[in-house]
Amino acid sequence: MIELANITKSYNAKTKAVDNLSLTVRGGEIFGFLGPNGAGKTTTIKMMTGIAKPDRGVIRINGVNIAEDPIGAKRQFGYVPDNPDLFLRLKGIEYLNFMADLYDVPKPLRKERIETLSARFDLTQAISDPIQSYSHGMRQKIVIMGVLIHDPAVWILDEPLTGLDPKSSYTLKEMMREHADSGKTVFFSTHVLEVAEKLCDRVAIIRKGEILFCGTFKEMQERFESDQSLEKMFLELTEDA
Numbered sequence: 228m229i230e231l232a233n234i235t236k237s238y239n240a241k242t243k244a245v246d247n248l249s250l251t252v253r254g255g256e257i258f259g260f261l262g263p264n265g266a267g268k269t270t271t272i273k274m275m276t277g278i279a280k281p282d283r284g285v286i287r288i289n290g291v292n293i294a295e296d297p298i299g300a301k302r303q304f305g306y307v308p309d310n311p312d313l314f315l316r317l318k319g320i321e322y323l324n325f326m327a328d329l330y331d332v333p334k335p336l337r338k339e340r341i342e343t344l345s346a347r348f349d350l351t352q353a354i355s356d357p358i359q360s361y362s363h364g365m366r367q368k369i370v371i372m373g374v375l376i377h378d379p380a381v382w383i384l385d386e387p388l389t390g391l392d393p394k395s396s397y398t399l400k401e402m403m404r405e406h407a408d409s410g411k412t413v414f415f416s417t418h419v420l421e422v423a424e425k426l427c428d429r430v431a432i433i434r435k436g437e438i439l440f441c442g443t444f445k446e447m448q449e450r451f452e453s454d455q456s457l458e459k460m461f462l463e464l465t466e467d468a
């Protein structure tokens with residue numbers, strides 16, 4: 228579960244990147260975080276993951292307040308950033324072992340997870356190569372595998388599908404569904420509205436740091452008295468007045 232209460236963040240005196248935002252993402256759901264460029268999605272995610280500090284407001288991950296117990300809160304989630312260019316000098320397998328060490332994953336369990344994850348993401352051969360030699364999509368996949376290796380309860384994914392080939396994208400979506408169906412939480416940001424419409428149990432639409440809508444796709448259609456696609460309603464909602 229992720230709880231954000233009245234989160235505000237400004238980078239300068241003029242504008243608020245995130246403005247008094249409140250949101251609860253429950254266990255058992257895939258939650259899509261949508262919004263135009265510069266809406267405040269990454270800033271919100273950075274605050275949820277403890278990378279940026281909110282000016283105001285409270286964030287709890289599975290009930291753990293990230294300001295009061297940052298380590299405890301960080302044990303609850305796995306985070307895939309929007310830029311996968313990390314630890315480029317390491318080989319894939321070294322990176323996975325590093326992540327497994329960080330989260331105390333026992334040796335037999337990590338071996339099993341590495342085998343399963345690399346098979347699912349078609350990286351079995353490539354994990355012996357340096358990450359520097361990987362394509363963008365392969366880097367994205369190794370970062371996702373590094374996060375999943377400690378089996379976090381809450382997944383926080385910033386644009387996770389960007390750059391993935393159709394099979395890997397399908398696999399990740401399948402894994403997101405399995406994770407949510409097991410009662411755990413998946414929160415992700417995306418610009419791909421067709422994916423959000425099909426995959427998400429609920430979505431929030433953010434613009435200029437504020438939430439314009441939060442709910443199911445059906446609730447959105449009811450509110451707009453429309454049978455339009457999520458894409459159409461998103462464009463209408465986020466259009467500048």
Ligand SMILES: Nc1ncnc2c1ncn2[C@@H]1O[C@H](COP(=O)(O)OP(=O)(O)OP(=O)(O)O)[C@@H](O)[C@H]1O
Nearest residue numbers: 238239243244262263264265266267268269270271
């Ligand atoms: N480090 C920073 N310094 C100053 N302003 C920033 C910084 N990071 C973000 N901003 C500003 O905060 C606002 C929200 O940006 P953010 O990156 O959170 O948006 P986003 O919804 O993730 O956008 P995108 O879809 O383009 O990734 C924007 O106006 C952006 O210019």
